[in-house]
Amino acid sequence: MGGSLISALGLDIGQKRIGVAGCDRLGLLATPLTTIYHESFDKDVEMLKPIVVEREVSILIVGLPYLMDGQLGTQAQQVQKYSDRLQQTLQLPVEYVDERCTSLEAKEILVSRKRSPSRNKGLIDAQAAALILQRWLDDRVFP
Template sequence: MSMEFVSALGLDVGQKRIGVAGCDGTGLIATGLTTIERKSFQQVIAELQAMIHDRQVQILIIGLPYTMDGSLGFQAKQVQKFARAISHALNLPIEYVDERLTSYQAEQLLHAENISPSRNKGLIDRKAASIILQQWLDERKLKERLGAKA
């Protein structure tokens, strides 16, 4: 079964920083790429554009912080607003992934590696972004597998 080539960027959007992850051409493995400091919208777009061009990105996967009861709170609405703006500016489609536990997972992973989360916030953002993207890649793979059976 041939997997089509996929190039996606995973974004963990925060107030101050955006964690960015990319995947290999097979669309199997997500890895943290960088953390963008949010100074201005223009600057964020410029930094993303360079990566999108280099990696021939076709889609943006954005973590949406639902509240624990599954509703969209203030923060999630802010993320959606920002996501729509970058989707428009970069002319790329977006998909959302429920990221309720990704920052926590990222912190746990760092603890396991004996890295202090408070001193490595950029690293947490990148790891969170790669967890977001990995979740999307895994779901995509599962759908393909189920689709192949149908």
């Protein structure tokens, strides 16, 4: 049997919420899982840990909000700091994906599915996490 199984977790880390997405074991398809509402770092980890264990996650894929000119702004630096803490706490490697426009794409996907993104911003975050993870998966399969 060739091919390795992947268990990556996609994260869309915002100031108020973290969108979480997972992928199938073949690493082909990302799907939204849940949204974590920030209370504290420890609470966030408490919510993430069972997902990491249950899905046997081996890597975290984090969306990095580059500025439109390709620079890393304040928000991106905060995401990196937060991701560093997650990496140390969960003992998992982190890879970053350019997440520009993923929230906009996520809204469009939800609207096309007749879901109301304006009423549930958590849905947008989870869908954005799936887009982030899907970009990473696609880069691995179709470099």
